[in-house]
Amino acid sequence: MTGLPLLKKKYFMLNTLVRLNQALEDRTQKDILRRLKPPDKGIDFYSNDYLGFTQNVLLQEMLLKEINKQPYLLKGATGSRLISGNTDFMMEAEAFLAKKHGVESALLLPSGYLANMAFFSSIPQHGDTVLMDEFVHRSVRDGARLSPARRLKFAHNDLNHLEKLLKEVKGSCFIAVESLYSMEGDFAPLEELTELANRYQACLIVDEAHAFGVFGYGLVAKKNLQKKIFATVVTYGKALGMHGAAILSNQTTISYLVNFSSPVIYTTGSNDLHAMSIKKGYDFMEHNSTPAQNLQNNIREFRRIGLPTLSDAQSPIQTLPIPGISAAKKLQRHLMSKRFLTFAAVSPTVKEGEERLRICLHAFNSKEEINQLTNIIRDFI
Ligand SMILES: Cc1ncc(COP(=O)(O)O)c(C=O)c1O
Structure with a gap:
């Protein structure tokens, strides 16, 4: 391809990249740019590993045995x-x-x-x-x-x-x-x-x-x-x-x-x-019902403190309404600075104005961790 068609094609390619960049820039301005980042270090109140099975050595050994066989x-x-x-x-x-x-x-x-x-x-x-x-x-x-x-x-x-x-x-x-x-x-x-x-x-x-x-x-x-x-x-x-x-x-x-x-x-x-x-x-x-029981005990401990959550009393997902992208992100970053990993759900994941802090409770969280987390949140909101 030579001459005008090639130039036209280059123009459209450039135009596409400009458009993509604009969308990313818009997200950066709103503080909602998604990034793939290395794993965070801290106390897990954000993963879906509710029962702690990803860290369970017995389960890992069971799987390894099968693979070896x-x-x-x-x-x-x-x-x-x-x-x-x-x-x-x-x-x-x-x-x-x-x-x-x-x-x-x-x-x-x-x-x-x-x-x-x-x-x-x-x-x-x-x-x-x-x-x-x-x-x-x-x-x-x-x-x-x-x-x-x-x-x-x-x-x-x-x-x-x-x-x-x-x-x-x-x-x-x-x-x-x-x-x-x-x-x-x-x-x-x-x-x-x-x-x-x-x-x-x-x-x-x-x-x-x-x-x-x-x-x-x-x-x-x-x-x-x-x-x-x-x-x-x-x-x-x-x-x-x-x-x-x-x-x-x-x-x-x-x-x-x-x-x-x-x-x-x-x-x-x-x-x-x-x-x-x-x-x-x-x-x-x-054969291991203890993690599910520990999880429910931890949910009860979290709920005992009485933060204004939208969630059900038995749910491992507890969300606190924090309207506004910057407010929700600010709380999440504040918690992160104290090593508590939570998730600020902001638009477009949730509707604008319905931003929230999402806390996932796990079987392995300690009572002390839950109390520290909730105290920091209570002082902040
Ligand atoms: C309600 C619901 N359904 C489906 C999925 C997708 O499942 P997976 O992560 O296995 O793709 C998710 C994951 O976030 C979810 O929350």
């Missing part, structure tokens, strides 16, 4: 699961998960983000509607955006608003909620949602990312609702301290995903290490 667990899958990348190990793990959760079928994916993308991009069709809680995770919203279905939001945990929409919509309807909301730390009214979904013949899909492990196999299992719910997404990158996710549903839905869902079809399968770790993680969790 079967080194082929480490090999790559060699292709899509639909070509050369499926294994007996993976299928056994899925059968194990289906049995544990009392569903017909389970499908493992490399992450919760991909699980929600896989489901919501492929199952809702033209003429269908996806009704999403306004605070449902981005992965659900991104997935639904790729589907041809209509998308509507209902006010957070507002059953009246949801019912009003259910009365209006035509075609198949999908309701997307989280059992424990990641930025609010409050629970969905699962029994009422299930009843409403069944009354209107809608499919309820529950994302259990933050409840799995903290409450056994999740709140759907705890409330014995699995059979009444269309599908559940459980993730393993949080309380289980690993990675990956499973979609739990009926055989038809899982088979449909295998046939029509791009994130399942057009990607190399996970390796067997992934499946083995998850299976062992379930065993470990079943």
